[in-house]
Amino acid sequence: EAGVAQSPRYKIIEKRQSVAFWCNPISGHATLYWYQQILGQGPKLLIQFQNNGVVDDSQLPKDRFSAERLKGVDSTLKIQPAKLEDSAVYLCASSLVGEGAAEAFFGQGTRLTVV
Amino acid sequence: GQNIDQPTEMTATEGAIVQINCTYQTSGFNGLFWYQQHAGEAPTFLSYNVLDGLEEKGRFSSFLSRSKGYSYLLLKELQMKDSASYLCASIYNQGGKLIFGQGTELSVKP
Numbered sequence: 001e002a003g004v005a006q007s008p009r010y011k012i013i014e015k016r017q018s019v020a021f022w023c024n025p026i027s028g029h030a031t032l033y034w035y036q037q038i039l040g041q042g043p044k045l046l047i048q049f050q051n052n053g054v055v056d057d058s059q060l061p062k063d064r065f066s067a068e069r070l071k072g073v074d075s076t077l078k079i080q081p082a083k084l085e086d087s088a089v090y091l092c093a094s095s096l097v098g099e100g101a102a103e104a105f106f107g108q109g110t111r112l113t114v115v
Numbered sequence: 116g117q118n119i120d121q122p123t124e125m126t127a128t129e130g131a132i133v134q135i136n137c138t139y140q141t142s143g144f145n146g147l148f149w150y151q152q153h154a155g156e157a158p159t160f161l162s163y164n165v166l167d168g169l170e171e172k173g174r175f176s177s178f179l180s181r182s183k184g185y186s187y188l189l190l191k192e193l194q195m196k197d198s199a200s201y202l203c204a205s206i207y208n209q210g211g212k213l214i215f216g217q218g219t220e221l222s223v224k225p
Binding site: 031033035041042043044045048050055056091093095097102103104105106107108109 | 148156157158159160163202211212213214215216217218
């Protein structure tokens with residue numbers, strides 16, 4: 001089966017610009033996660049969707065970050081305006097169910113550099 | 116929050132055994148995952164524990180003690196390709212939040 005698809009793979013923008021990332025989860029996976037991974041750290045959960053509803057976005061900086069999952073399939077994560085500290089890899093993951101033990105499958109990530 | 120703690124880095128010798136420990140907050144806990152992440156790549160699934168005890172899968176084993184909020188990943192017969200970051204992640208009842216630790220950077224030396 002096809003894996004989690006993310007685009008773009010790399011993005012370089014100037015601070016105060018806007019950027020958007022796209023994720024297509026594995027078909028049939030109800031849960032979708034967006035993580036931010038700064039170099040040398042573990043992935044930090046930004047937002048979790050169950051179908052098209054938000055389960056948790058407690059660590060999403062809502063003044064500049066937004067995410068949506070239209071029709072419970074694809075998702076986009078947007079940063080507007082970007083700051084230098086947003087430089088990181090943005091990982092999308094999906095799993096079959098929200099509670100209990102479903103393994104999360106990760107996409108290759110988008111490496112964002114803010115200059 | 117759901118604090119997850121694991122050592123930042125470890126070094127081991129090729130052919131040896133290494134144990135990577137992880138502690139987590141037990142409130143609302145619903146299972147523990149271990150992932151492997153090579154530099155520049157996405158995390159890949161290694162193991163899952165929900166009940167107390169040891170789960171063995173080839174050279175890798177994972178242990179869980181729910182009462183102690185403790186897990187470890189055991190890697191046997193280390194190979195150079197095992198050099199990577201090992202991520203401990205807990206899933207919690209509140210909507211199945213999957214929270215990661217900081218990762219343990221393992222260096223395997225000849």
